[in-house]
Amino acid sequence: MTNTIRVPAPADFHVHLRQEEMARLVVPHVRKGGFSLAYVMPNLKPPITTAALALEYKAQLQAIDPSVEYLMTLYLSPDLTPDDIIKAKEAGIVGVKSYPRGVTTNSDGGIESYEIYYPVFEAMQRVDMVLNLHGEIPSDPLTVSIHVFVILSLSPIQNTCVLNAEPHFLPHLHSLHKAFPRLRIVLEHATTRAAVEAVKACGPTVACTITAHHLDLTVDDWAGQSFHFCKPVAKYPDDRQALREVILEGHPRFFLGSDSAPHPIDSKAISTASHGCAAGVYTAPILLPLLAHLLESFGALDRLEGFVSTFGRRFYQRELDATDPEVIILQRADAFVVEDKYEAEQVDVIPFWAGKRLGWQISSQ
Amino acid sequence: MTNTIRVPAPADFHVHLRQEEMARLVVPHVRKGGFSLAYVMPNLKPPITTAALALEYKAQLQAIDPSVEYLMTLYLSPDLTPDDIIKAKEAGIVGVKSYPRGVTTNSDGGIESYEIYYPVFEAMQRVDMVLNLHGEIPSDPLTVSIHVFVILSLSPIQNTCVLNAEPHFLPHLHSLHKAFPRLRIVLEHATTRAAVEAVKACGPTVACTITAHHLDLTVDDWAGQSFHFCKPVAKYPDDRQALREVILEGHPRFFLGSDSAPHPIDSKAISTASHGCAAGVYTAPILLPLLAHLLESFGALDRLEGFVSTFGRRFYQRELDATDPEVIILQRADAFVVEDKYEAEQVDVIPFWAGKRLGWQISSQ
Numbered sequence: 258m259t260n261t262i263r264v265p266a267p268a269d270f271h272v273h274l275r276q277e278e279m280a281r282l283v284v285p286h287v288r289k290g291g292f293s294l295a296y297v298m299p300n301l302k303p304p305i306t307t308a309a310l311a312l313e314y315k316a317q318l319q320a321i322d323p324s325v326e327y328l329m330t331l332y333l334s335p336d337l338t339p340d341d342i343i344k345a346k347e348a349g350i351v352g353v354k355s356y357p358r359g360v361t362t363n364s365d366g367g368i369e370s371y372e373i374y375y376p377v378f379e380a381m382q383r384v385d386m387v388l389n390l391h392g393e394i395p396s397d398p399l400t401v402s403i404h405v406f407v408i409l410s411l412s413p414i415q416n417t418c419v420l421n422a423e424p425h426f427l428p429h430l431h432s433l434h435k436a437f438p439r440l441r442i443v444l445e446h447a448t449t450r451a452a453v454e455a456v457k458a459c460g461p462t463v464a465c466t467i468t469a470h471h472l473d474l475t476v477d478d479w480a481g482q483s484f485h486f487c488k489p490v491a492k493y494p495d496d497r498q499a500l501r502e503v504i505l506e507g508h509p510r511f512f513l514g515s516d517s518a519p520h521p522i523d524s525k526a527i528s529t530a531s532h533g534c535a536a537g538v539y540t541a542p543i544l545l546p547l548l549a550h551l552l553e554s555f556g557a558l559d560r561l562e563g564f565v566s567t568f569g570r571r572f573y574q575r576e577l578d579a580t581d582p583e584v585i586i587l588q589r590a591d592a593f594v595v596e597d598k599y600e601a602e603q604v605d606v607i608p609f610w611a612g613k614r615l616g617w618q619i620s621s622q
Numbered sequence: 623m624t625n626t627i628r629v630p631a632p633a634d635f636h637v638h639l640r641q642e643e644m645a646r647l648v649v650p651h652v653r654k655g656g657f658s659l660a661y662v663m664p665n666l667k668p669p670i671t672t673a674a675l676a677l678e679y680k681a682q683l684q685a686i687d688p689s690v691e692y693l694m695t696l697y698l699s700p701d702l703t704p705d706d707i708i709k710a711k712e713a714g715i716v717g718v719k720s721y722p723r724g725v726t727t728n729s730d731g732g733i734e735s736y737e738i739y740y741p742v743f744e745a746m747q748r749v750d751m752v753l754n755l756h757g758e759i760p761s762d763p764l765t766v767s768i769h770v771f772v773i774l775s776l777s778p779i780q781n782t783c784v785l786n787a788e789p790h791f792l793p794h795l796h797s798l799h800k801a802f803p804r805l806r807i808v809l810e811h812a813t814t815r816a817a818v819e820a821v822k823a824c825g826p827t828v829a830c831t832i833t834a835h836h837l838d839l840t841v842d843d844w845a846g847q848s849f850h851f852c853k854p855v856a857k858y859p860d861d862r863q864a865l866r867e868v869i870l871e872g873h874p875r876f877f878l879g880s881d882s883a884p885h886p887i888d889s890k891a892i893s894t895a896s897h898g899c900a901a902g903v904y905t906a907p908i909l910l911p912l913l914a915h916l917l918e919s920f921g922a923l924d925r926l927e928g929f930v931s932t933f934g935r936r937f938y939q940r941e942l943d944a945t946d947p948e949v950i951i952l953q954r955a956d957a958f959v960v961e962d963k964y965e966a967e968q969v970d971v972i973p974f975w976a977g978k979r980l981g982w983q984i985s986s987q
Contacts, residue, residue: 396842396859397859415859416858416859416860417859418840418841418842418858418859419841419842419845420785420841420858421858475783476783476784476785477761477783477784479845479846480784480844480851480855480898481844481848481851481892481898481899481900481901482848482892482895482897482898482899483846483847483848483892484892484894484895485895486845486846490845493781493783493785493786494761494762494780494781494782494783495781522893525892526891526892526893527846527847527848527849527890527891527892527899528887528891528893529849529972529976530847530849530850530972530974530975530976530977531976531977532847533845533846533847534846534847534892535846536846607894607895609895610895611894611895611896612895612896
């Protein structure tokens with residue numbers, strides 16, 4: 258039986274590092290969770306829409322923890338031009354993130370249709386930047402007016418809701434891949450068997466990230482438990498199974514993007530019926546032990562290195578050379594209990610699996 | 623335009639009236655919400671398993687509000703015998719409620735298989751008692767052990783979760799109806815198009831209740847909002863559409879059962895990640911105005927009387943005679959805002975649509 262695992266330079270290809278006090282609390286958790294590379298999401302307030310903003314943000318992150326490699330992204334919006342893409346590439350920005358309008362945290366400025374961005378995608382393909390897709394379409398608008406003097410007849414509905422928002426997005430993935438076959442595209446945080454199959458059916462320029470929490474949760478876990486609510490929502494047991502199977506298979510275009518998304522407890526707790534909670538699950542500080550634990554639970558422990566390091570690094574052209582010294586050692590744990598919360602002066606965050614035991618921990622050696 | 627609606631003796635064929643202080647708070651809300659008949663669920667602690675317990679409970683309810691007609695039910699359990707059924711019928715008990723094990727509030731003693739109950743159902747058919755089905759099967763058990771020294775391989779999964787628990791139950795409905803074609807059966811709180819179609823396909827002895835909240839909610843409404851979490855969970859927009867359509871159609875075997883289910887605020891709020899909330903939505907105190915508002919929103923206001931009075935009363939053989947004086951008058955409301963909460967000394971409950979406006983109110987005339 259394996260009791261020690263050596264993982265070379267784990268890389269998280271989708272992480273939210275926030276701003277100000279929240280950033281000061283959570284940025285150090287990248288390394289605490291065993292990771293030395295963070296692919297940083299741009300959905301701040303205001304969003305990161307230019308290379309200059311991205312570099313400024315990167316400097317803020319480096320000031321908090323200079324030991325992590327931060328790969329920066331831009332937020333896709335109508336203001337972005339092909340010229341901006343060229344400048345961003347020169348400035349070392351790696352990708353551009355597309356959010357459908359309104360589907361997750363700070364996505365009000367997200368996209369509604371892709372065609373208007375084709376010149377931008379063309380430039381991205383030319384300079385070899387990565388397009389990161391939040392692969393969901395918005396839910397149906399309210400189909401019925403509740404104004405007291407208006408009676409609407411039943412109208413045809415699209416039937417889109419949080420459960421099928423991802424499958425309904427997949428035709429966009431295929432269209433984009435067909436239109437830009439050399440553009441590297443990542444379908445982020447896949448949650449459905451349909452998404453796994455769609456990515457598999459694409460060519461080598463299309464990859465897919467999978468989170469830790471979607472390897473564990475199904476819809477039953479967030480039904481009535483807001484701390485497990487995230488976007489995309491965890492789906493059916495068979496969808497979770499598909500995520501596990503593609504990792505078991507060792508498919509090189511499927512790799513970790515944790516989508517670790519800290520929110521203050523007040524934004525996740527529910528005390529009234531008047532509004533819902535923020536979408537997001539926070540896994541960063543326990544990420545590598547959690548992944549070892551989960552992969553072992555479905556017999557994929559030997560796929561850990563590929564999933565958290567090799568595959569993503571290869572797709573993102575951040576492969577390790579032979580002299581790279583950074584190796585994280587995991588050891589079996591008897592009593593590694595996840596902390597109940599992480600606190601700063603003004604913000605506190607409850608992590609995924611708070612108070613639960615993990616079977617692995619990072620060795621301090 | 624209609625500004626006044628007269629509804630003869632509204633009847634709620636599925637309601638939870640609880641015990642002790644909670645009962646004292648919520649029993650008067652039956653009449654406050656416009657209803658004079660309540661079909662009372664037996665899932666108390668301990669459950670109502672005998673006619674004697676049901677009569678004792680009925681007396682408690684009558685002591686709180688003697689103006690409501692309470693129809694009583696028994697909780698189906700292995701202890702129930704055909705002889706008990708005969709005694710219950712003689713005592714005026716109307717129905718027997720079946721809960722699948724563990725799927726909702728106080729259902730730990732629920733059923734796992736129906737065959738062992740066939741002698742009971744045979745007796746029920748003979749004496750003409752109603753079988754009320756909570757039509758869900760339990761979700762998949764945990765398929766993966768997280769014990770640190772056990773690695774399980776992937777095993778076939780049933781893929782049952784809260785989203786398809788109702789469709790997966792429907793074969794049981796058909797089997798029961800086929801085995802006991804004269805037994806009156808009610809599929810409670812249908813939430814899916816599949817359930818509507820299954821009930822339609824049955825003969826005249828099978829009916830179906832629909833709640834108010836399932837005419838309004840879809841999965842997006844309870845994603846991250848625990849006060850909208852109930853069992854069965856609200857499903858896809860098209861499922862909600864099917865519920866609205868069958869009411870628009872005026873189908874006489876589909877009628878109101880509110881499943882109004884009060885829980886203390888502490889049981890519905892979420893403050894930690896360690897456990898989920900109680901399942902249930904509380905509509906009783908605003909029920910008739912809410913239904914008028916919702917039915918009007920999808921053009922079915924003229925179906926209100928059938929849905930809340932005629933159809934259910936006919937199925938349950940509680941039809942009104944011409945001399946019945948009880949008529950509730952609804953008037954259009956400009957500013958009827960649902961109360962934020964209802965409080966007793968030790969318990970408080972947040973109602974559905976707290977703080978929102980309704981387009982109708984009960985006239986005090």
